[in-house]
Amino acid sequence: MKILSSEITPYKTYLNRRKFIKGSLASALLATVSSSAFANHDNNSSIYNKYLNENDKLNSYEEITTYNNFYEFGTHKKHPHLNSGNFKPRPWTIKIDGLVKKPQTFDLEKILSNVTIEDRVYRLRCVEAWSMVIPWQGFQLSELIKMAEPLSSAKYVQFVTVFRPEEMPGQQKRTIIWPYREGLRMDEAMNPLTILATGLYGHEMPNQNGAPIRLVVPWKYGFKSIKSIVEIRFLDTQPETSWETLAPWEYGFYANVNPNVNHPRWSQGTERRIGEFKRRETLMFNGYEKEVAHLYKDLDLTKFY
């Protein structure tokens, strides 16, 4: 799968460019090529519309790939898009260790040949109170966990992002403690909603969105969905996670989307859906209450935020 240049060109720039090159024979040809590619991209989004909830609309490829947090490439939301060009997502391996039958390292290709990639259109709610709707491609984390064969004593899963400061300029500064770490409880990890995503909008995962493989846990704040995973550990105690370590009074291990639990920095009661003018109400568990509320029925969510 190759990303066509027309798809990473912002629509407006693209239109302006078309105006500019009008008239020249060679570029007229180019315009034909890219306009058909663009149309193709548009068609693509309609494939995913059937998965949408009534009140949701897909965000554009441009929105999803030019505005996100990935501190490994810088702390501004435009940085991942601007600074991820040198990152090399292939070849890729994932190390499996901790409480498993046999610690081993999987080639990504080997993992992919053992799973079925499916479309998952999810809302993504950032802790900064903005949100998007993203058509991911991926497979259930539970499939990989089965391949990993954890011991029955394993109660938690920890994930680790790759550490390559020469390819990820954000890692050259100690903004957070590298490598980035995240974790889930085993039942959260096994939940059918939890996926490892390898693509979006039918393209291989762009570098800035966590190439080549990332977690997506749609009922939790975005920072739980760790990107560019190189290691998965099975543990019997709750693992340390990056944001919780940095500011435990702000970010908890669970980080479930919850409009009723205040954050000192952002009200979590409402959110701005990217592309919309007015704020929307934030939904409990980001609207996935039916699928996941049972996981927390014995938990005080104001304490375990």
Add this chain to the structure above:
Amino acid sequence: MFSTRNFNRSKPVLFILILFPSLIWAYQFVTGNLGVNPIEKLMDELGLMALRLIIITLMITTLSNIKPLKSIVVLRRMIGLFAFYYVCLHFSTYIVLDHFLDMKFIIQDIIKRPFITFGFISFLFLIPLASTSTNNMIKRLGFKLWKKIHYLIYPVAILASMHFYVLVRADKTEPVIYMGIIILLLLHRIFKRLTPPQLAQ
């Protein structure tokens, strides 16, 4: 040696230069060219501009201690008023565009979120400064009282930089630089006060 006249002459140019960014952002906002999250972008740009202008007014006072730049102080009022202008735009973006005049929500936001509390108090303290900025007001209040009121610029600057500092999630370099500059400028003033004028000469 720069005369008062030199500085006064530069005012129209400065006026346009400082006003210009707000016009550009407004134009970009209306035409949909302010990026993926335009309201956030607009608010950030306006707020940052306001903080920088507040710091510049403090710098002007310090610079005016240097003999050849003594008259630079004539620029301070205009820049201070522009800081207020940008703070007002920043605040109204928050109230109108970000929260659609949802006053219940906004009041809770101001009370519950320290960074918004800092920003809001800073804004309140700027109001008496802006409203006593005319020559007429200096006369009416008397220079001494007027000057006392205008000491409010110190809490304004500190609160505004804290507003920024607390907002930033991880890489605090930029707000720390602004705080550092403010602290240096304040230290200079304290040092000047403690030094008897004869010695200072």
